[in-house]
Amino acid sequence: MPExxxxxxxxxxxxxxxxxxxxxxxxxxxxxxxLLEAAARGHGRYVVxxxxxxxxxxxxxxxxxxxxxxxQAGGGDxxxxxxxxxxxxxxxITGLDEVIPHAASLDExxxxxxxx
Amino acid sequence: MTIADQALVQARLRSIQSITDAALSRLDDHxxxxxxxxxxxxxxxxxxxxxxxxxxxxGQLVATAAAGLEEEVxxxxxxxxxxxFAGRIAAExxxxxxxxxxxxxxxxxxxxxKGIQSMAGAPMVASGQxxxxxxxxxxxxxxxxxxxxxxLQLAADRAALALQSITAQADRAAAEALQxxxxxxxxxxxxxxxxxxxxxxxxxxxxxxxxDVFPLPTGEVGVVIGDxxxxxxxxxxxxxxxxxxxRAYALESxxxxxxxxxxxxxxxxxxxxxxxxxxxGILSPGLDRMSVSLAGHFPPVLARPGQPAELxxxxxxxxxxxxxxxxxxxxxxxxxxxxxxxxxxxxLIERPGQVIDxxxxxxxxxxxxxxxxxxxATVMGAMAEDEPSRDDTALLIIVRDEEEDGPDx
Numbered sequence: 443m444p445e446x447x448x449x450x451x452x453x454x455x456x457x458x459x460x461x462x463x464x465x466x467x468x469x470x471x472x473x474x475x476x477l478l479e480a481a482a483r484g485h486g487r488y489v490v491x492x493x494x495x496x497x498x499x500x501x502x503x504x505x506x507x508x509x510x511x512x513x514q515a516g517g518g519d520x521x522x523x524x525x526x527x528x529x530x531x532x533x534x535i536t537g538l539d540e541v542i543p544h545a546a547s548l549d550e551x552x553x554x555x556x557x558x
Numbered sequence: 559m560t561i562a563d564q565a566l567v568q569a570r571l572r573s574i575q576s577i578t579d580a581a582l583s584r585l586d587d588h589x590x591x592x593x594x595x596x597x598x599x600x601x602x603x604x605x606x607x608x609x610x611x612x613x614x615x616x617g618q619l620v621a622t623a624a625a626g627l628e629e630e631v632x633x634x635x636x637x638x639x640x641x642x643f644a645g646r647i648a649a650e651x652x653x654x655x656x657x658x659x660x661x662x663x664x665x666x667x668x669x670x671x672k673g674i675q676s677m678a679g680a681p682m683v684a685s686g687q688x689x690x691x692x693x694x695x696x697x698x699x700x701x702x703x704x705x706x707x708x709x710l711q712l713a714a715d716r717a718a719l720a721l722q723s724i725t726a727q728a729d730r731a732a733a734e735a736l737q738x739x740x741x742x743x744x745x746x747x748x749x750x751x752x753x754x755x756x757x758x759x760x761x762x763x764x765x766x767x768x769x770d771v772f773p774l775p776t777g778e779v780g781v782v783i784g785d786x787x788x789x790x791x792x793x794x795x796x797x798x799x800x801x802x803x804x805r806a807y808a809l810e811s812x813x814x815x816x817x818x819x820x821x822x823x824x825x826x827x828x829x830x831x832x833x834x835x836x837x838x839g840i841l842s843p844g845l846d847r848m849s850v851s852l853a854g855h856f857p858p859v860l861a862r863p864g865q866p867a868e869l870x871x872x873x874x875x876x877x878x879x880x881x882x883x884x885x886x887x888x889x890x891x892x893x894x895x896x897x898x899x900x901x902x903x904x905x906l907i908e909r910p911g912q913v914i915d916x917x918x919x920x921x922x923x924x925x926x927x928x929x930x931x932x933x934x935a936t937v938m939g940a941m942a943e944d945e946p947s948r949d950d951t952a953l954l955i956i957v958r959d960e961e962e963d964g965p966d967x
Contacts, residue, residue, distance in 0.1 A: 467789075467948050499908050499949070504787040504833050507880060511830070514881075528913045535914070536835065536854035537876025540884055 448476035450483065456555050457481075457488040458548070461495045465502030473502060477509040477520075486518020489551045493525040498532055510542045519543070521551040570601050570709055590720055591623035598713045599625050602706055604694035606674060609682070609717065610637060610644050611690040619644050619691060627695070629668050641665050644679060644691040651688055653680040653707045659695070669695065678702035680711040682718035689718055730764070733794040737764045740798050741952070745771050748779050750845050752957040754930035756938055758950065760905060765950040766793030766834065767903045768801055772808070777843035780808045783901040783954055784836035784855065796832045800825065800878070804838065814838040814851035815875070815886040822853065822878045833879040837901060841893070845958050848899065851888045853878045856907070856918070859900040859925045860891060863960070867900070867925035869918060896960035898933060900925050905951030906941050917941075930955045 451458045457480035465473055480488040490506065492498070506522070513520045522544040524530055533539040545551035595607040606626035610619035619637040621630040640649040642665030647654050656663050656677040659670050669677070672695075679693030692714040696702075702710075737757070745753045748771070755769055766786025773779050782804055786797045803824055807817045818838055825832050835855040839848045850858065850870065854877030861867035875886025893899065900921075907917030924940030925933065933955045 497912070500785065500787055500835070500904055503877075507833055507877075508831070511881065528915075531914055535856065535874050537874055537880060537882060537884065538854075541876060541880045541882050 448472055450476055450480045452483070453489075453548075453552055454556060456552055457484040458552075459488065459490045461490055461492045461498075461502075463494055464497040465495060465505075466497065466499045467501040470501035470505045474505045474508070477505060481509065481512060481516075481518065481520075484518075486513045486516045487520075487555055488518075489521050489523060489548065489555055491523045491548055491551075492529055493523050493548065495529050496526050498529050500536075503532065503536055503538060506542065507538070519555060521545060521555050523548050523551045567705065571712070573597060573601050590724060591717070592625070594713065594717050594720075595623055595625040598692065598694060598710070601713075602678075602694050602702075602709060605697045606672070606695040607693070608695075609690055609692050610635075610648075611682075611721075612639070612648060612688060619648055622690070627668065627672065629672075630666065633668070635666055635668065637665055643669075643677060644693060647679045647681050647691045647693070648688050651681045651683065653678065653711055655702045655707060657699075657701065673697050675699045676702060678707055678710055680707065680714040682714045682721070684718040684722035689721065692717060729791040733764045733791040734759070736791070736794040736798060737768075740794075740801055741768045741770075746773060748773060748841075750959050751779075751841075752930045752959065754934045754955050756934050756951070756953040758905070758938075758947075758952075760789065760948050760950040764794060765789040765905075766797040767905065767950045767952040768797050769901065769952050769954040770801055770805070771954070771956075772805060774808060774812075774840070776812060778812065779841040779845075780805075781839040781841060781848070781899075781901065781954070781956065782836065783903060783952060784834055785903040785905075785952070787833040789950070796829060796834070799829065800832075800834060800836070804836070808838075812840060812849075813888060814840055814849055815888040818851050818853045818875070818878070818886050822876075822880075822882075825878050826881055829879075831879075833877060835877050835904075839899075839901075841956075845893060847890055847892050849888050849890045851875060851886045853886060854880070856902065856904065858891075859902075859922055860893075861898040861900070861925050861927050862894055863896040863927050867898075867922045869922060893958050895958055896927055898925065898927050898930075898955060898957045900933070900937065901954040901956075902937075903950070903952045905947045905949035906937075906953060908949065909943060909947070927957070930957045933957070 459476045459480045524544045599607040608624040608627045609622050611622045613620050617639045621635040624630045637645045659674050674695040677695045681688050682690040741757050770782040786793045804821050807820045836853045837855040839850040841848045850872050852875050857870045857872040859867050860870045872889040873887040876882035924937050
């Protein structure tokens with residue numbers, strides 16, 4: 443098992459990955475592991491809470507895209523919570539904002555995920 | 559424990575240690591493993607010793623080296639993680655002793671065909687990850703003791719470290735060779751322009767950054783800069799494929815967005831795990847304008863004579879590999895005489911904890927109209943930090959000549 447330090451909580455039965463303040467090449471594998479764990483617990487339906495994240499580089503983007511593709515292939519759904527300007531910016535530059543569903547708050551993301 | 563016993567344990571420990579100290583200075587992982595297995599077999603007085611390495615892609619343990627059990631390697635034995643003796647050791651990350659070898663305890667028939675009666679195995683762990691399993695076997699019934707297992711674990715630990723460092727070195731060397739062959743330091747001569755470029759591997763080794771400049775049959779000039787996600791050999795291989803595919807599509811279309819769209823479709827189908835940002839620009843035959851399309855890449859910086867440099871206004875389009883069918887926008891940038899265009903990858907502007915816009919601002923302030931080589935030096939000087947960037951960095955600068963000696967003169 444790869445080691446990771448990102449907690450996977452559960453709210454109303456939906457797994458929620460809490461992304462760290464900074465996601466970069468040094469901890470992207472940890473994030474990957476947390477995303478896999480959440481996918482397993484939520485059968486492909488889960489939320490990635492990036493509201494605390496102020497920096498996300500391409501390694502982080504790669505982890506999120508892989509998770510999104512896995513979820514889609516398995517009929518699941520991941521939803522991101524994005525509140526910070528820096529994360530929104532990298533998502534806009536890479537075109538991710540049009541591809542991965544995202545919400546402005548955790549409550550909104552949870553509501554969208556449970557509605558399915 | 560008697561003094562003689564302690565001396566024996568010390569001698570065995572030293573013997574294990576000597577294996578990998580010598581091994582670490584060597585390059586060939588198969589030599590290292592062969593020596594390690596011989597020594598382990600000798601020290602533990604076992605009949606067989608084998609190393610199975612975990613193949614991350616398939617989740618299977620692959621027989622990689624063996625002493626007294628060569629069939630395992632010749633037949634390419636694969637054990638699924640979690641199954642059988644070796645699979646259990648890897649999944650549970652702890653040593654296992656087997657006093658009975660048959661179909662209920664091991665998956666691999668070679669082991670019981672060989673008449674192995676007892677086995678002991680230990681996980682090979684490097685950087686917190688299981689990378690394989692080292693096991694020994696005895697053809698006569700035998701109880702492996704806790705002290706045997708301790709020695710075996712020590713050998714496995716050292717082997718894991720040695721292998722990790724060797725694999726990393728070999729991968730790095732191959733990736734560097736590939737990168738050198740694909741990202742040429744010499745750019746083509748395009749009359750009317752002055753070009754220069756830099757490629758700097760990240761502190762984690764080379765990655766998937768590349769740039770490419772090629773004249774097209776139409777008299778146009780194709781300009782590419784891209785960054786394949788990931789690092790090392792895997793990223794460099796994908797980069798090589800993307801570079802050739804993009805060149806092929808560049809011959810078919812003068813619309814950068816169309817070329818990127820085709821590139822994306824091809825990559826998504828044949829390399830579904832690949833992810834990359836790419837900028838593709840086409841410089842007009844008269845060199846006076848460039849049409850640019852972005853696939854998740856940063857826009858170029860444009861410096862016109864007498865004006866501060868600025869980020870070119872090109873709307874972003876989705877990265878290659880996202881599976882998006884969104885049409886990428888193409889922007890046409892006027893390139894006046896003497897203007898300088900700067901293309902770069904994220905390694906140049908991204909620093910942990912820094913907002914991207916700060917990096918982009920810093921880059922714009924460092925770019926000004928000057929000869930391409932000097933501009934590269936200025937930009938690298940201004941952007942390099944005391945800490946080397948983790949990510950690799952590519953920079954390409956094209957300056958349109960001020961004098962009228964271009965092809966449109």
